[in-house]
Amino acid sequence: MCFLFVECPRVIALRELLSNRIADALRAIGAEGDVQIAPAQDEKFGDYQCNAAMAIAKKQGKKPRDVAQSIVEQLRIDDMCELPEIAGPGFINLRLKPGFLAKTLMDVPAQAVEDNDRLGLPLAVTQETIVIDLSSPNLAKEMHVGHLRSTVIGDCIARVLEFEGHNVIRENHVGDWGTQFGMLVAHLRRIKPDVADNPASLVIKDLETFYIEAKARFDADDEFKTEARETVVALQRGDPLIRKIWQAFCNESLRHCHEIYRQLNVRLVDRGESFYNDLMDDVIRRLERLQRENPGGAVRESEGALCIFLDGFTTREGQPLPMIVRKTDGGYNYATSDLATIVDRVERLHANRIIYVVGMSQKQHFEMLFAAAHKVGIAGANIAMEHVGFGNVLAPGGRPFKTREGGTIKLKDLLNEAVDRARRVIDQPPTDDSKRPTDLALSEKDSIAEAVGLGAIKYFDLSHSLMSDYTFDLEIMLSLEGNTAPYMLYAYARIRSIARKAGASPDARLTEAAIALEHPTEIALAKKILQFADVLQTVSRDLRPNVLTDYLFELAKAFSRFYDKKIGVRVIDATPESIRSSRLRLCDLTARVLKLGLHLLGIETIEQM
RNA sequence: GCGCUCGUAGCUCAAUUGGAUAGAGUACCUGGCUUCGAACCAGGGGGUUGCAGGUUCGAGUCCUGCCGAGCGCACCA
Known part of the structure; x- marks a missing residue:
């Protein structure tokens, strides 16, 4: 059972160790609080510094250096550090002893377990179920640079949290629903009339071209436009034939995505928006109940749309900005589906923490989403929701990442170019003074x-x-x-x-x-x-x-x-x-x-x- | 117009979220391998952290105003 945990010495973070010792010292002088420990910025100040004395001195009306002195007197760290030094306004500088460093390094298990080397690091004390929402491409099109950061950052965060022993679920919230799929399915049906007979054999070499063709036909051909709209309705109604074709298209698009995920070595679970269709009805029912129970409350209709009103959000005109969860035409939008994902993640996956790795431009949306989820009780106070936002990837010369013609650059092409260029770098002959291997196959x-x-x-x-x-x-x-x-x-x-x-x-x-x-x-x-x-x-x-x-x-x-x-x-x-x-x-x-x-x-x- | 984010060395970026003399890399200059991989290392010059105030022991970081860039602001996702 827990043999390994008992047998292997644990390698505790140095900062944590010192933190504990300082906390003891602070308690001893009657000044519990933030230990304010940080790695020293300059080697001449030692390895870590404690900055607690200044704050305590202010609170107690004493001289900072005197407080620092009394902290040092109470500090029991001579097994780890040299004699602490007090410097400047009241910094306490700590320098680790080489003997202690050597001893701690020897605590790291020498023999790594194959492919599972933790370097003796402990697991998190409390293990959580964490859902990470990452990558999230739209299946209508090819993945582009815009999806790179979410995928790579989300994967990294997932790996780190997994390493700490948390139960991490990576969810790929793919866009597989909406009006454009009517257009795409109608187009697919025209150019491959037999697709429903053998959906598994569908191959679309270039999704981007496929989308552009469908769009062009949609814009030019009124008859096709009507057909596309009818297809959306049929899709939503659950028409078996249309569903089959739609599924074939989504599977083919996902195959393109997974070529990239395989190349990037990113594992994740696909979860299409369509998965939440029924749950969105459920979310609306819950909100309608809140509306009935509290007619003037946060959940109410406005201009024909069902809304959640939240404090602190205003429109362009300074009016309260609601989160619309059911449009005037009765349709749902991404706020509705995002609320549905929270219901699913909390109630089915039992997540205590949900992390959204999505670009910074969505910041306000997530602020509203989290506030709304808490407000209407979809997420209890014990559910932590975080938006990990990030900036844009810009093109080499100027600003937006586009081809000369204004088209999107495929992520696949970008990755392949990087590999090709890496190959050229590796093929460079070693310089005279290098010992690089020359006999690689x-x-x-x-x-x-x-x-x-x-x-x-x-x-x-x-x-x-x-x-x-x-x-x-x-x-x-x-x-x-x-x-x-x-x-x-x-x-x-x-x-x-x-x-x-x-x-x-x-x-x-x-x-x-x-x-x-x-x-x-x-x-x-x-x-x-x-x-x-x-x-x-x-x-x-x-x-x-x-x-x-x-x-x-x-x-x-x-x-x-x-x-x-x-x-x-x-x-x-x-x-x-x-x-x-x-x-x-x-x-x-x-x-x-x-x-x-x-x-x-x-x-x-x-x-x- | 309101809100959010950013503005740091010539260039690309950090700064452990309020800590000490703002750091790396790159480019430029100098020096270093007759046995461990020099695709490396050491040293040098390079800054009014957009501007002006304020808060305090202490500000790139916080508060106010201005300048400049990007994003978002009711039924697209």
Whole structure:
């Protein structure tokens, strides 16, 4: 049962450990509250700093430095840190002892369980059921760049929360309903009259072209226009033939999507809007009941539409802005279906937390949606709903991401171009002073190009803060220098090469190797490795992937310094053997953190490149 | 017009959400491998954080006003 948990020492986040000690000290001086611990910005201030003294001093009317002094006197951390120093207005600077770092690193299980390396990190204390709404393409068209961020960011967040042991359900809320599907089904029926007889054999090579043709016919041909409208009605009514054709089209469109998901290595569960048709009726019934019970309440009709009125939202004219859940014509809209998804996720999936990974432009919609769901009782106060918004992907030159003709650039084409260009980068001959492998087989080169190209796109996306827009630039993404996937993958491959060179199965030999930290670059690397737990906590709390990319980049740099000929240390030929094995174990730990960190970003490492 | 987001080194971006002298990368300059992968490392120059006030021990971050960009503002999703 829980053998492993008892047997394996847990690697607790350093920040959390220090936090607890400081909390004890604050309690001892009668000043419970925020411990205000943060990593130090400059190495000369130590590793962590506690900024609680200033706030406490203000509250108690004392001098900050005096308060800092009394905190330090109560602080029991000599097993972890050097003597704390008080600096500036009342900062308490903490510097970790090398011996403590070494001991903690040795707590990381030396032998990684194959493909399930947790590096000794514990699971979250309380495990939740979390639904993540991501990707969400419209099946009427081909996926384009606009879907990249939601897919990649959503997948990363899902991976991090899964790693913490949460039950994560990734839902792909695909658009498979609405008037345009009438048009598409009618068009499909005309060009492939026999599609209903053999729906499985349907192949649409280019969805974008298909849509454009259907639209052109719709605009030019009044007879077809009528037919399209009748088709929508038939679809909604549940006409078996039309349903069959519609299903065939959706399946074919989903097949296109899943080619991309497979390439990106993203798993998710498709859940079409149509799935919620019945639930939307149910949602409306619930709202109508609220309307009857409380006629002047938040749920009421306005201009013929059923609405939910919420505080704090106004229209262009300054009037209260309602959330319309049933249009004047009796139809539903996306507010209705979004409320239905919440009902489904809360009542069927038992979610305690729902995360929507959708662009920033939808911010107001989600604010209203969450407020409405709470207001009408679809989501209780215990259900956390969050919108993870993000900025746009811009085209290299100027602004919108379009072809010269104003058309959409397919995501598929973008991914393939990245892989092609990665291949060209890899094919560059090694420079005179490089030890890069020259004997890679063609098939290896293909898979390396795939990993590098797709990793480059993902990493570039995830390494930007969510709020900001970014410019899609393959040149920068595929650069081997700087905070890019190629650099990170190279760093990993280089370390793995060291391990290979050091011995046939270094992992096995190093299981019990003691770690001794002496050299500044060794200590710095050890600290970086141990910060991983802090970083994961921050990423899962704030849902900000770029915190993880920044950390991994710093880790890679710390390793490069450690391994540098000038300022670093010898590893493979280090003596005595105890030093050599200690350093090899540091290499191994670095590689494992890089591998796990990149994996949580959705990027798989390669052993050579 | 109202609301939201943003404005940081020549360029691309950070800044652990109020902490110390605002950091990386890139580009430019300088130095470093006769055995560990130099696709690397070290050093240098480069800033009035759009502008002006305010809040406090402390502001890129918070509040106000202005300038500029983007997005959203009743039945499309």
